[in-house]
Amino acid sequence: MDESKAPEVRVENQLVRFTHAEPIDQEAVLSKLSGQRSGDYILFQLQVPRATIIIDSRGRIIVHGTKRLQIARAAAKEVLLRMGRSDDGLSTEMGPVQASFQFNSGLTFDGLEDALYPAILERDSRLDCMRIQDRRHEMELLLWENGKAVALGATHANLVAMSAVYWRSKIAAAGLFVAATGGD
Helix, strand or coil, rough: CCCCCCCCEEEEEEEEECCCCCCCEEEEEEEEHHEEEEECCCEEEEEECCCCEEEEECEEEEEECCCCCHHHHHHHHHHHCCCCCCCCCCEEEEEEEEEEEEECCCCCCCCCHHHHHHCCEEEEEEEEEEEEEECCCEEEEEECCEEEEEEEECCCCCHHHHHHHHHHHHHHHHHEECCCCCCC
C-alpha cells in the first residue's frame, strides 16, 4: 500500500458557533423553545435538522452534532426563525472537528511509547485505548489495537489525515502493525 496515502477520514462532528448582531436571550429560549439550563448554558434538541443547540451566556448559538457547515447553518437559522428573528447578519466561527479513521491493520501497544517518543501517551483503561497528545497536529488521538483511531479537537479533517500518515509511519517503522490482518 502507498505509505503516503492517508486513510479515509470520516468527520463525525463539527462544532460551529454563530453570532447574531442581536444576542439570543437565554430566558426567551427557555420559555419559547423549552430549553434546559445547564450552568451558564441553555440546551435543547432540534429534530430537523437534527442537532444539539447550545445558547451561551453571550447569546451565541453553538451547534453540536452536525458534520457539515450547511446543516449547522440551517439549524441556527431554525433557532432564529422559532424566535421570530431573521438570520441576516449571522456570522460563523468553525470549532473543533471530531473525526475517525482506520488503519488497514491492527497494532500492538507493546513498545508503542518507545516508538512514538517524545509524544505523550496515556493508556485509557476505561476505553481500552491509547491516548496520544499530538502536539504536531494540535489534537488528541484515541488509538485502539484494532487500528481504529478517533481524533478529538482537530481544526480540519485534512489535518487529521496528515496526522494519520505521520503516526502510521512511526508505528510502521517500529514494526508494531500486526501483519496477520494485512499490511498498512
